[in-house]
Amino acid sequence: MDRIIEFDDLLDNPTPRVPVVLCLxxxxxxxxxxxxxxxxxxxxxxxxxxxDEIARYSAEICIVTFGPVQVETDFQTLDVQPxxxxxxxxxxxxxxxxxxxxxxxxxxxxxxxxxxxVDYYQPWLVLMTDGYPEGGSSQILDEQVxxxxxxxxxxxxxxFPIGIGERADMATLQRFSPNRLPLKLQGLKFxxxxxxxxxxxxxxSQSTPGDKVTLDVAGLSGWAEI
Amino acid sequence: xxxxxxxxxxxxxxxxxxxxxxxxxTLIHLTGPLPGSNIEKGSIANEKVxxxxxxxxxxxxxxxxxxxxxxxAVFRTNIRGYVAKIYRREKLTTDKxxxxxxxxxxxxxxxxxxxxxxxxxxxxSEFVGYLMREAQGVELGKSIFQxxxxxxxxxxxxxxxxxxxxxxxxxxxxxxxxxxxIVGDINPGNxxxxxxxxxxxxxxxSYQIEGYPCPVGTDNxxxxxxxxxxxxxxxxxxQMENFAIxxxxxxxxxxxxxxxxxxxxxxxxxxIKEGIFPYPHKEKDTDKTPPxxxxxxxxxxxxDMRLAFFETFKKGEEHFEPQNRYYPDEWIEIFKKYRxxxxxxxxxxxxxxxxxxxxxxxxxxxxxxxxxAPDPEHYSPFCSKCDKAKKRAPxxxxxxxxxxxxxxxxxxxxENWIPANWSYCDxxxxxxxxxxxxxxxxxxxxxxxxxxxxxxxxGLKRNKCDVCRNTGCRTTPCIHAAKPSPSASVSSRTSAxxxxxxxxxxxxxxxxxxxxxxxxxxxxxxxxSGSGTPNSKIVSVASGKISSxxxxxxxxxxKNAGGSSGKKGASGDGCGCIYCVFGYLLxxxxxxxxxxxxxxxxxxx
Ligand SMILES: Nc1ncnc2c1ncn2[C@@H]1O[C@H](COP(=O)(O)OP(=O)(O)O)[C@@H](O)[C@H]1O
Ligand SMILES: [Mg+2]
Ligand SMILES: [Zn+2]
Ligand SMILES: [Zn+2]
Ligand SMILES: [Zn+2]
Ligand SMILES: [Zn+2]
Numbered sequence: 001m002d003r004i005i006e007f008d009d010l011l012d013n014p015t016p017r018v019p020v021v022l023c024l025x026x027x028x029x030x031x032x033x034x035x036x037x038x039x040x041x042x043x044x045x046x047x048x049x050x051x052d053e054i055a056r057y058s059a060e061i062c063i064v065t066f067g068p069v070q071v072e073t074d075f076q077t078l079d080v081q082p083x084x085x086x087x088x089x090x091x092x093x094x095x096x097x098x099x100x101x102x103x104x105x106x107x108x109x110x111x112x113x114x115x116x117x118v119d120y121y122q123p124w125l126v127l128m129t130d131g132y133p134e135g136g137s138s139q140i141l142d143e144q145v146x147x148x149x150x151x152x153x154x155x156x157x158x159x160f161p162i163g164i165g166e167r168a169d170m171a172t173l174q175r176f177s178p179n180r181l182p183l184k185l186q187g188l189k190f191x192x193x194x195x196x197x198x199x200x201x202x203x204x205s206q207s208t209p210g211d212k213v214t215l216d217v218a219g220l221s222g223w224a225e226i
Numbered sequence: 227x228x229x230x231x232x233x234x235x236x237x238x239x240x241x242x243x244x245x246x247x248x249x250x251x252t253l254i255h256l257t258g259p260l261p262g263s264n265i266e267k268g269s270i271a272n273e274k275v276x277x278x279x280x281x282x283x284x285x286x287x288x289x290x291x292x293x294x295x296x297x298x299a300v301f302r303t304n305i306r307g308y309v310a311k312i313y314r315r316e317k318l319t320t321d322k323x324x325x326x327x328x329x330x331x332x333x334x335x336x337x338x339x340x341x342x343x344x345x346x347x348x349x350x351s352e353f354v355g356y357l358m359r360e361a362q363g364v365e366l367g368k369s370i371f372q373x374x375x376x377x378x379x380x381x382x383x384x385x386x387x388x389x390x391x392x393x394x395x396x397x398x399x400x401x402x403x404x405x406x407x408i409v410g411d412i413n414p415g416n417x418x419x420x421x422x423x424x425x426x427x428x429x430x431x432s433y434q435i436e437g438y439p440c441p442v443g444t445d446n447x448x449x450x451x452x453x454x455x456x457x458x459x460x461x462x463x464x465q466m467e468n469f470a471i472x473x474x475x476x477x478x479x480x481x482x483x484x485x486x487x488x489x490x491x492x493x494x495x496x497x498i499k500e501g502i503f504p505y506p507h508k509e510k511d512t513d514k515t516p517p518x519x520x521x522x523x524x525x526x527x528x529x530d531m532r533l534a535f536f537e538t539f540k541k542g543e544e545h546f547e548p549q550n551r552y553y554p555d556e557w558i559e560i561f562k563k564y565r566x567x568x569x570x571x572x573x574x575x576x577x578x579x580x581x582x583x584x585x586x587x588x589x590x591x592x593x594x595x596x597x598x599a600p601d602p603e604h605y606s607p608f609c610s611k612c613d614k615a616k617k618r619a620p621x622x623x624x625x626x627x628x629x630x631x632x633x634x635x636x637x638x639x640x641e642n643w644i645p646a647n648w649s650y651c652d653x654x655x656x657x658x659x660x661x662x663x664x665x666x667x668x669x670x671x672x673x674x675x676x677x678x679x680x681x682x683x684x685g686l687k688r689n690k691c692d693v694c695r696n697t698g699c700r701t702t703p704c705i706h707a708a709k710p711s712p713s714a715s716v717s718s719r720t721s722a723x724x725x726x727x728x729x730x731x732x733x734x735x736x737x738x739x740x741x742x743x744x745x746x747x748x749x750x751x752x753x754x755s756g757s758g759t760p761n762s763k764i765v766s767v768a769s770g771k772i773s774s775x776x777x778x779x780x781x782x783x784x785k786n787a788g789g790s791s792g793k794k795g796a797s798g799d800g801c802g803c804i805y806c807v808f809g810y811l812l813x814x815x816x817x818x819x820x821x822x823x824x825x826x827x828x829x830x831x
Contacts, residue, residue, distance in 0.1 A: 014483040
């Protein structure tokens with residue numbers, strides 16, 4: 001029998017989705033070891049999520065970078081897009097604009113889910129920076145801080161703000177994290193962070209939307225400065 | 227109620243009926259070692275532990291760590307076919323020990339159910355886990371529930387396999403529910419599939435027995451009446467179990483798609499509460515059906531299958547209320563009937579058995595009679611050619627839509643419109659409606675749709691095959707008739723089926739009615755439907771005894787249609803019993819008298 005059946009991932013994949021936006025600072029200051037470690041971390045994140053047969057069809061990853069705000073890859077399961085983009089460092093740090101882009105893309109995706117009867121979990125936003133917002137509008141930044149808090153309070157978003165290195169603006173990251181302290185990466189332990197993130201994604205993808213899933217707090221010590 | 231077996235389960239083999247929740251236990255602090263706690267998945271523990279059931283105690287070896295779960299790890303042992311689950315320290319509690327002690331005290335012996343069979347103690351004689359049979363196969367969640375993994379792991383899978391898988395799983399639920407075990411947390415990670423007929427249930431220590439709840443669960447499988455309570459704070463009812471079972475079946479038939487995933491963005495738990503079921507039935511169309519292949523898969527299911535899901539999941543329908551949900555044995559009959567109709571459905575549409583059909587089920591054009599694939603975007607009872615012609619002649623269009631008021635869909639094929647007083651369409655009136663076991667010879671005989679319609683009208687039920695009707699003796703069952711084959715008797719035990727005189731819920735009135743193999747349904751059945759409507763659920767069980775789940779529509783106002791359809795029978799080519807011999811002698815006698823009379827009257831020629 002001919003079993004070549006075309007599947008449209010959005011429509012024909014019944015697995016509830018975990019939308020994950022990685023909003024990553026790729027400004028000029030990330031040049032060198034940081035961007036290399038970041039790329040390595042993202043790659044291992046992709047590999048680990050792909051290796052989990054449920055997360056592979058559940059996690060939809062979108063990567064937004066700044067320097068210039070850019071959607072590197074729009075929401076897609078790793079079954080459809082198993083290869084991570086290669087990130088390059090350049091430009092300033094328009095954090096407000098990048099968060100705005102991330103949430104806009106997320107809204108579009110959620111609308112697609114709703115229109116197509118696809119179940120989804122509370123989306124995740126991972127916001128990583130090694131510096132201060134720079135080169136963007138402070139009004140947009142304030143608007144996005146308000147937007148994120150509102151979404152977090154109404155349980156429509158989980159945020160992980162993470163500082164990289166000594167110069168990271170933890171105060172701004174704190175504004176994006178109404179419920180818990182922002183975390184700081186130990187050195188350049190991107191790989192450890194993404195390993196933790198993929199495990200967390202796997203755990204959520206094994207539950208049902210709406211179920212309470214507690215974060216693996218103990219696992220944080222593997223990559224975060226406490 | 228619920229599962230009923232040819233051989234009833236003795237009371238002492240069932241868990242006790244308990245309505246009061248046990249209090250939480252306390253943590254057991256180990257003084258001795260936790261076996262296998264310091265090794266990785268895949269490596270070998272080689273540790274001695276003691277396994278004890280109610281009678282024996284035996285030292286066994288833990289071998290390699292096969293898997294890890296939230297509560298503990300699973301090890302192969304030196305007992306062939308058995309594995310051990312060793313809990314994590316923080317999961318070892320007094321209530322778990324009590325619950326498992328009760329679990330191992332009952333003879334739960336159902337192929338594929340990896341139920342605890344012995345407790346496991348460490349070298350300091352402290353409780354650390356339990357012994358169970360080894361499971362095989364792959365989790366539902368990593369196979370059947372993900373179309374791509376399904377085709378990867380079972381490349382030849384067809385819809386018939388999905389039907390068989392449902393039956394296999396349902397038989398285990400019958401077995402467990404009958405013994406007052408509630409699975410509770412029905413979860414795609416805890417059912418492993420080796421093949422459609424070989425399935426394993428694991429994580430059985432979480433099942434609810436007596437006052438010990440199943441402390442976990444997930445939204446999709448949680449009945450609306452649970453109302454957000456924490457799972458360890460109440461005892462689940464069989465009705466809640468029935469909800470979870472229905473969901474599981476739906477997700478096997480529509481691989482991985484939960485019944486309440488709907489267009490519009492409401493969460494499944496919201497839709498569960500509101501009974502918003504997004505799949506259409508009959509002409510009730512819905513714009514909530516998820517696009518993609520789901521509507522196609524739905525359309526290709528048999529009429530009865532769709533009806534059963536529709537009435538279970540949609541608020542206001544016949545089987546929506548908790549007490550009206552189908553029990554596993556009732557689902558088995560629906561699935562077996564679906565399986566019987568495969569041949570016919572394939573004749574009508576070659577895509578009928580595809581797991582992932584690529585279009586809607588073919589329909590017969592109401593004008594030219596040609597089969598056509600309906601357009602999912604635009605409902606029309608006509609093929610595209612006739613549809614265009616209709617549009618040019620709007621007058622006849624009007625009569626076509628008027629038809630619906632005095633016509634109904636043929637309940638067998640669900641395709642053709644027929645006058646309201648007909649039972650089935652011309653195509654279907656001589657088809658085999660179901661197979662039924664003859665009470666006398668135990669062979670299956672076909673029940674035609676017209677016989678079925680007659681039974682619906684009269685409230686009578688034929689319980690013997692044509693051969694036995696014409697030849698059989700009068701004892702029921704005939705003690706001389708051939709015994710059913712061993713395989714048939716095994717499956718008639720596991721396939722829960724009504725035996726002689728059991729009580730069941732009448733699906734339309736939800737009153738208890740008595741059904742019996744001799745086929746007269748007693749009780750107050752408010753027959754809502756005409757003869758031969760799809761609500762009549764006289765269905766056969768391939769290898770079991772006959773059961774009539776439905777109320778016969780002619781039984782109104784509590785009148786008993788009476789009659790003893792099973793007690794007729796002429797003498798015949800007998801089995802040698804006293805009736806047969808008498809019958810034979812009688813015929814011989816009559817023949818002799820006739821011969822004598824004719825000789826006397828007409829004289830020898
Ligand atoms: N009887 C068994 N035979 C083989 N593997 C098993 C058996 N029981 C459990 N497993 C494996 O171990 C995993 C965890 O077991 P489970 O009882 O579900 O633990 P938990 O309740 O801690 O999640 C299962 O997903 C399954 O892969
Ligand atoms: Mg489990
Ligand atoms: Zn036509
Ligand atoms: Zn018909
Ligand atoms: Zn017979
Ligand atoms: Zn006899």
